[in-house]
Amino acid sequence: xxxxxxxxxxxxxxxxxxxxxxxxxxxxxxxxxxxxxxxxxxxxxxxxxxxxxxxxxxxxxxxxxxxxxxxxxxxxxxxxxxxxxxxxxxxxxxxxxxxxxxxxxxxxxxxxxxxxxxxxxxxxxxxxxxxxxxxxxxxxxxxxxxxxxxxxxxxxxxxxxxxxxxxxxxxxxxxxxxxxxxxxxxxxxxxxxxxxxxxxxxxxxxxxxxxxxxxxxxxxxxxxxxxxxxxxxxxxxxxxxxxxxxxxxxxxxxxxxxxxxxxxxxxxxxxxxxxxxxxxxxxxxxxxxxxxxxxxxxxxxxxxxxxxxxxxxxxxxxxxxxxxxxxxxxxxxxxxxxxxxxxxxxxxxxxxxxxxxxxxxxxxxxxxxxxxxxxxxxxxxxxxxxxxxxxxxxxxxxxxxxxxxxxxxxxxxxxxxxxxxxxxxxxxxxxxxxxxxxxxxxxxxxxxxxxxxxxxxxxxxxxxxxxxxxxxxxxxxx
RNA sequence: UCCCUAGUAGCUCAGUCGGUUAGAGCGGCGGACUGUUAAUCCGUAGGUCGUAGGUUCAAGUCCUACCUGGGGAGCCA
Numbered sequence: 001x002x003x004x005x006x007x008x009x010x011x012x013x014x015x016x017x018x019x020x021x022x023x024x025x026x027x028x029x030x031x032x033x034x035x036x037x038x039x040x041x042x043x044x045x046x047x048x049x050x051x052x053x054x055x056x057x058x059x060x061x062x063x064x065x066x067x068x069x070x071x072x073x074x075x076x077x078x079x080x081x082x083x084x085x086x087x088x089x090x091x092x093x094x095x096x097x098x099x100x101x102x103x104x105x106x107x108x109x110x111x112x113x114x115x116x117x118x119x120x121x122x123x124x125x126x127x128x129x130x131x132x133x134x135x136x137x138x139x140x141x142x143x144x145x146x147x148x149x150x151x152x153x154x155x156x157x158x159x160x161x162x163x164x165x166x167x168x169x170x171x172x173x174x175x176x177x178x179x180x181x182x183x184x185x186x187x188x189x190x191x192x193x194x195x196x197x198x199x200x201x202x203x204x205x206x207x208x209x210x211x212x213x214x215x216x217x218x219x220x221x222x223x224x225x226x227x228x229x230x231x232x233x234x235x236x237x238x239x240x241x242x243x244x245x246x247x248x249x250x251x252x253x254x255x256x257x258x259x260x261x262x263x264x265x266x267x268x269x270x271x272x273x274x275x276x277x278x279x280x281x282x283x284x285x286x287x288x289x290x291x292x293x294x295x296x297x298x299x300x301x302x303x304x305x306x307x308x309x310x311x312x313x314x315x316x317x318x319x320x321x322x323x324x325x326x327x328x329x330x331x332x333x334x335x336x337x338x339x340x341x342x343x344x345x346x347x348x349x350x351x352x353x354x355x356x357x358x359x360x361x362x363x364x365x366x367x368x369x370x371x372x373x374x375x376x377x378x379x380x381x382x383x384x385x386x387x388x389x390x391x392x393x394x395x396x397x398x399x400x401x402x403x404x405x406x407x408x409x410x411x412x413x414x415x416x417x418x419x420x421x422x423x424x425x426x427x428x429x430x431x432x433x434x435x436x437x438x439x440x441x442x443x444x445x446x447x448x449x450x451x452x453x454x455x456x457x458x459x460x461x462x463x464x465x466x467x468x469x470x471x472x473x474x475x476x477x478x
Numbered sequence: 479u480c481c482c483u484a485g486u487a488g489c490u491c492a493g494u495c496g497g498u499u500a501g502a503g504c505g506g507c508g509g510a511c512u513g514u515u516a517a518u519c520c521g522u523a524g525g526u527c528g529u530a531g532g533u534u535c536a537a538g539u540c541c542u543a544c545c546u547g548g549g550g551a552g553c554c555a
Binding site: 032033034035038066080083084085104108111171234235243245350352399 | 479488489490504505506507510511512513514515516517518546547548549550551552553554555
């Protein structure tokens with residue numbers, strides 16, 4: 001018999017047919033003659049109610065049907081006489097595919113703390129919350145490819161292992177096959193990387209951007225979507241050592257084109273989630289409401305779905321770094337000395353400043369551009385004022401910087417001069433500079449932190465809860 | 479890495495000023511129950527109080543160090 005997914009059954013709502021369903025038990029409720037099993041197969045957040053006449057089944061079988069057990073149930077779909085659901089499955093045959101010892105299975109039909117579930121990350125998919133998160137995560141990954149494909153971008157697979165450590169994006173993970181205890185040494189006593197696998201030191205990538213630019217200056221528009229690694233000792237709700245990043249890179253785009261793309265892209269993704277993940281979003285919105293019940297009214301955030309609609313329907317605020325500094329300096333917050341860190345032109349904005357702009361001043365996403373060149377990367381286009389670069393950060397409420405991007409410096413001489421100023425090894429990046437030597441063009445790109453975006457969409461507060469198996473300092477379990 | 483904070487039953491937590499035998503709800507188990515919705519009701523088992531030292535007649539409670547979790551900061555996506 002054809003197996004049906006719970007999603008299919010609940011969507012169609014048809015009754016009368018005999019079907020086969022397979023899934024995991026969420027709860028079982030029993031009385032003298034009848035048992036109700038809430039069965040979930042991951043296809044939707046909702047469970048299928050299986051009705052069991054206890055007189056028709058072996059007592060020991062029924063005893064083994066506990067939370068967590070896997071079942072195959074054959075039965076007839078009937079209109080439900082209970083109020084919680086329209087359709088239910090009246091069981092004729094039940095096969096216990098895999099029991100779950102109720103004394104040992106950690107996931108109970110009750111509210112668990114996110115910390116506890118994090119320690120049981122291998123089983124947390126079996127909860128409503130994480131089922132919803134990972135279905136949404138999938139939908140967003142799919143929508144990203146969909147968006148770029150529709151807009152003529154090519155998906156470029158940039159390398160995970162890189163020999164360049166010159167990107168200036170922080171600490172990297174070394175990739176080596178050398179014996180960590182007894183590495184071969186040079187006559188001077190240093191580690192001899194010439195006998196390593198690649199004949200030179202190599203690391204895990206911190207960004208696919210530089211290679212992305214090589215693709216964009218031939219294919220026109222490309223994007224990367226892959227894992228990214230930072231060996232920073234960051235312990236926050238917004239950082240991972242291994243995360244996924246989307247990096248589009250576009251030939252012939254200036255900064256304005258890039259802002260337009262970033263805004264349209266984010267809004268498309270949000271609308272996609274609203275259109276395709278309604279059940280899961282509704283659940284997460286309710287979860288969030290529940291979580292915030294205890295908080296004072298002014299600390300409560302907007303309803304999740306309202307927030308998503310608001311961002312999808314309103315223009316992002318665009319202003320320069322200099323303009324932002326002005327606003328901050330003129331704010332009452334500043335005058336009352338409520339900022340912990342100083343606000344001064346030339347100094348990078350702190351989290352508190354970004355949050356003030358986004359959450360209190362504009363109350364919507366903000367795109368900041370034209371940052372002082374001293375606080376930005378070497379490859380960013382130098383503006384005519386000689387002081388700023390054509391950089392762009394998209395700031396979201398709660399999350400902060402969700403996108404960082406820029407127009408790239410396409411002028412060979414200016415780029416090399418800046419690299420030398422910043423002590424970036426020019427000869428190691430000969431291949432990157434070749435794009436400026438041969439047929440150089442204005443071009444731009446940005447990076448979107450996938451997990452940070454999923455945080456925003458799901459309303460979750462900790463980045464470790466939107467990736468299946470988080471990698472953070474001192475944590476590589478599973 | 480820095481600052482703050484927490485660690486007591488499978489889970490979530492209470493445990494007063496240091497004082498006798500360590501408490502609850504949920505979950506588990508046993509039973510009851512005419513269709514339940516995280517069912518309900520009755521009963522029951524379950525603890526090296528994070529680890530190691532120290533103070534004290536006496537430590538879950540106070541002190542020190544370490545480990546682990548959480549929050550914030552920095553760095554950034």
